[in-house]
Amino acid sequence: MKIGILNIQGDVSEHFHMIQRLKGKYHVEPVNVKTLADLKDLSGLIIPGGESTVIYKILKKSGLYETIKEKAGSGMYIMGTCAGAILVSRDTGDKTVEGMDLIGITIKRNAYGRQIDSSIQTIDIKNTGKFEAVFIRAPRIESADGSTVLASMDGYPVMVREKNILAMTFHPELTGDERVHEYFISMIES
Amino acid sequence: MLDLKKMKFGDELLKRGFAKMTKGGVVMDVTNAEQAKIAEKAGAVSVMALERVPSDIRAQGGVARMSDPLKVKEILEAVSIPVMAKVRIGHLSEASILESLGVDMLDESEVLTPADPFYHINKKMYKVPVVCGARTFPEAVRRIFEGAAMIRTKGEAGTGNIIEAMRHIRAVTDGIYILNSLTSDELFNVAENISKSYVTLRNLTSEDLYGEEGKMPYNNVYYGMDFREISNEIFKVIKEIKHQKRLPLVNFAAGGIATPADAALMMKMGMDGVFVGSGIFKSENPQKMAEAIVDATENYEDYKLLADISSGLEGMHGLDISEIEKLQNR
Numbered sequence: 001m002k003i004g005i006l007n008i009q010g011d012v013s014e015h016f017h018m019i020q021r022l023k024g025k026y027h028v029e030p031v032n033v034k035t036l037a038d039l040k041d042l043s044g045l046i047i048p049g050g051e052s053t054v055i056y057k058i059l060k061k062s063g064l065y066e067t068i069k070e071k072a073g074s075g076m077y078i079m080g081t082c083a084g085a086i087l088v089s090r091d092t093g094d095k096t097v098e099g100m101d102l103i104g105i106t107i108k109r110n111a112y113g114r115q116i117d118s119s120i121q122t123i124d125i126k127n128t129g130k131f132e133a134v135f136i137r138a139p140r141i142e143s144a145d146g147s148t149v150l151a152s153m154d155g156y157p158v159m160v161r162e163k164n165i166l167a168m169t170f171h172p173e174l175t176g177d178e179r180v181h182e183y184f185i186s187m188i189e190s
Numbered sequence: 191m192l193d194l195k196k197m198k199f200g201d202e203l204l205k206r207g208f209a210k211m212t213k214g215g216v217v218m219d220v221t222n223a224e225q226a227k228i229a230e231k232a233g234a235v236s237v238m239a240l241e242r243v244p245s246d247i248r249a250q251g252g253v254a255r256m257s258d259p260l261k262v263k264e265i266l267e268a269v270s271i272p273v274m275a276k277v278r279i280g281h282l283s284e285a286s287i288l289e290s291l292g293v294d295m296l297d298e299s300e301v302l303t304p305a306d307p308f309y310h311i312n313k314k315m316y317k318v319p320v321v322c323g324a325r326t327f328p329e330a331v332r333r334i335f336e337g338a339a340m341i342r343t344k345g346e347a348g349t350g351n352i353i354e355a356m357r358h359i360r361a362v363t364d365g366i367y368i369l370n371s372l373t374s375d376e377l378f379n380v381a382e383n384i385s386k387s388y389v390t391l392r393n394l395t396s397e398d399l400y401g402e403e404g405k406m407p408y409n410n411v412y413y414g415m416d417f418r419e420i421s422n423e424i425f426k427v428i429k430e431i432k433h434q435k436r437l438p439l440v441n442f443a444a445g446g447i448a449t450p451a452d453a454a455l456m457m458k459m460g461m462d463g464v465f466v467g468s469g470i471f472k473s474e475n476p477q478k479m480a481e482a483i484v485d486a487t488e489n490y491e492d493y494k495l496l497a498d499i500s501s502g503l504e505g506m507h508g509l510d511i512s513e514i515e516k517l518q519n520r
Contacts, residue, residue: 008488009214009235011207050211051235051271058233058488082211096230096270109270115294115318118204136207137272137294174207 010050047084111140133170205319205339223268232480244348280306313337327365345445350508450486457490
């Protein structure tokens with residue numbers, strides 16, 4: 001099955017390599033997604049980290065925003081990391097980036113502070129275990145109504161799931177630990 | 191107890207990670223909050239705070255320093271995207287001041303007047319990531335050894351002329367390519383050659399004291415490291431580059447990008463993104479130029495779109511390289 005990596009801006013190649021590394025273990029193929037045509041036949045789509053305002057602006061211009069929203073509504077699996085989590089959220093409280101309302105979370109951009117406040121934290125992911133989570137100018141999930149919280153830090157959710165949508169505020173693509181990507185693949189397979 | 195080795199690795203991961211989040215984006219030079227807002231609205235991935243844009247530094251002369259902290263604070267408050275700021279080469283204190291203001295990344299930049307004639311900042315001492323310019327492969331390797339989290343071409347800032355950025359891309363790329371054909375011994379020789387610039391000061395001292403170079407040991411030549419330690423570290427950097435067949439960190443183009451076509455060319459050459467300085471706020475319509483350069487960086491092979499967004503855009507006037515003093519040689 002094809003897993004798309006939204007190739008607009010941000011750490012696209014890191015996610016691409018993660019899926020490529022998992023090719024032997026699962027029947028997955030990474031695909032770069034830049035245009036509407038690239039969205040065809042995808043089983044899942046990863047929206048990477050980057051600058052959410054930039055990704056949002058370009059998604060809107062190209063029409064990808066509405067199409068991704070539609071496809072997710074009819075069952076396409078989506079994993080959003082950091083900026084990606086902002087883009088799939090219900091409410092950002094920020095007019096420069098409006099979420100697609102694919103998952104019932106309220107999220108606040110850069111709520112942990114600036115780059116100097118970026119950090120690596122050990123979190124506990126449900127059914128996965130301890131995970132070194134890299135937070136870079138991360139957004140904070142302020143509430144997660146109706147979605148399942150898979151991991152939390154300091155009382156705030158950092159990884160949540162609702163049906164076909166998986167969102168996290170850290171960067172599993174930066175550490176070489178494939179378990180979060182494997183979890184996403186298992187979501188699609190079941 | 192603190193695990194120092196792990197901490198150091200963690201810092202590097204966070205610094206390089208930040209740089210990775212800017213890939214595919216445009217960093218725009220701004221001198222005040224108003225320009226920063228225009229840049230953010232146009233889709234800049236980050237803004238770069240500096241005192242004057244390069245073409246003004248070139249025209250006005252004088253010493254170019256870090257931006258006034260008051261301006262930096264205004265810019266930090268004006269936008270929600272990351273803010274970078276330029277620091278003079280080797281100016282440890284400007285770097286620390288900018289870090290204390292909350293700037294997300296520092297640019298140790300030849301566009302400003304250098305503060306240290308011998309050494310670049312030891313970038314490992316800072317918690318915020320630092321980007322550095324490089325004209326050649328050895329320069330890029332030295333900056334990586336010193337702890338840069340991101341590399342950019344120097345190009346020739348403030349000229350609106352792309353030739354120097356192209357020269358630097360070609361030079362770095364050729365340096366990486368040639369590593370393929372070198373044996374491990376040859377690689378080590380290259381590492382030693384690249385390390386030689388760290389003993390320039392010691393050679394001068396030796397000449398002052400003994401009338402010739404090399405009479406004094408090369409111990410403690412860069413932040414407590416001796417020549418052997420430096421060349422060993424540089425050897426490791428080179429081996430990593432050979433293995434990855436590219437610089438092991440994010441690599442942007444900078445210096446002379448003045449049109450959407452210039453930005454597209456840089457991306458076509460394999461750059462991860464672009465810095466634009468005078469090209470935006472010295473053009474006829476900064477907002478339109480900024481948006482066009484963002485679109486061009488994203489869609490660098492969509493030539494119909496590039497033709498469309500380039501129509502009626504007036505770029506900055508520009509300078510021929512032979513007529514000017516080169517900032518890149520700083």
